[in-house]
Amino acid sequence: MNKKTKYFGSIQYMRFSIGSTVLILILVIAGLSVARAENDLDELLDFNYEEEAESQDVVVADPLEAVNRGIFIFNDKAYIWVIDPVASTYKDVVAEDIRGCISSFFYNLEEPIRIFNAALQGRMSDSARILSRFVLNSILGVYGFADVATTEFNIPPVKATLGETFARWGVGDGCYLVIPFMGSSTVRDFTGDVIDSFGTSPYWYWTDYKFANDWPAMMSLYSTRQINRVSFRLGEYEDIKELTLDPYIAFRNVYYQKRAESDSN
């Protein structure tokens, strides 16, 4: 018996071979799970489309459909007869750069609410990021007319609303609502929006904290913001209406889909 066969029969060899087999198995399993994790990265590659679409039809209840449809029609007319003509004229008169500045300005005014909401949701790093955006844009961006935080410091906008905070705290959606002039929402989100915009809004600074005394100022602020917002998206609404059979369901479904995605995140 030569040295070589002695080695192959020995305990050391058995230890080595068992050890290496186990090692290789671990590597293979690790490799496979990495490959699987990579596939999981894309939630859209989950192809149970039939079931998924089915489940999304009932994400939020809509017991007030009759009322909601009424408000939807009202919004439709308001858009066609008032908002669209005003926004179109506004778009023609005010240059795109300036409209961009105005939009940044309003966005910056609302940042303190976001700092607060992100913190209430336990997203401390987001909260800090919004705070630094607010400071940078207010000072270097001249009262927020320029979004220098994004362009110069690479800190993009972060969203945080009271509706999300409520959701984080376990408050249910309530039901689907269509809000006059605003569109799709739910009881929870709408409550959050109202508190966000009236309760904690920094717009108060201009109106001496007295809504009743200075409602024209408040109203013109809100409508300027809204018209400015619409001026970037003119024509989109008409397109959607033309290409859908039931625009009410179409808009409601867009809201549900977005909702389902933010819930799963």
Added chain:
Amino acid sequence: MRILYFFMGLLIFCTVGAPDVIAQKKQYPEPKEQLLPFVDRVLEVLVDKELQGAEKKIERRQKIMDLAQERFDFVEFSRLVLPDDQWKALSGGERDHFVSLFKKLLEFAYINKLEGYGDQKVVFVKQRFNKTRAVVHTKLIDEKSEEQVIYLMILRDNGWMIFDIVLQGTKDEKKVSILKNYRAQFKEIIANEQYSGLLKQLEERVADLEKKS
């Protein structure tokens, strides 16, 4: 000992290597290699100088629709857009009729989406695919804006075919699937007005759109 190594090698090959080898056998290009040239060709038609102007609109749209025929799986799109039992209840002829109507609506929707842009280009972002289905993320870019457009594709005899388009404005906006949106509408209409009501509405809408274009 050699046998042990052989089996270990076989094990590794089966778990890691084999799917790749089998995938290569099919000889299909990757999803993005079929999708991007398609979108490019559609965009070329839209900026083609010979096809500009309102009077060339019909010709331009016809070209895009011909192109769409090559890369869209309208049958799969239609199957998934109807409630499952409704699709199963349709006869072959009825299915064809529905597919042809829904196809027209989709073509208008897709063309509409693209025509909203000026001189635009499509940029590949990422793709993921398994043996039968794929997700390809792209961006539509012009000088002012960019928009995420995600294509869902299925592998057929003639390659990877689109069966859903998912739109996402900017990166932090939420995604909206065109297929799921139509599905919700169709389901509601069938519940209230039966399938015949849905067909009637589809026919009227397509006729409207054709008149306008």
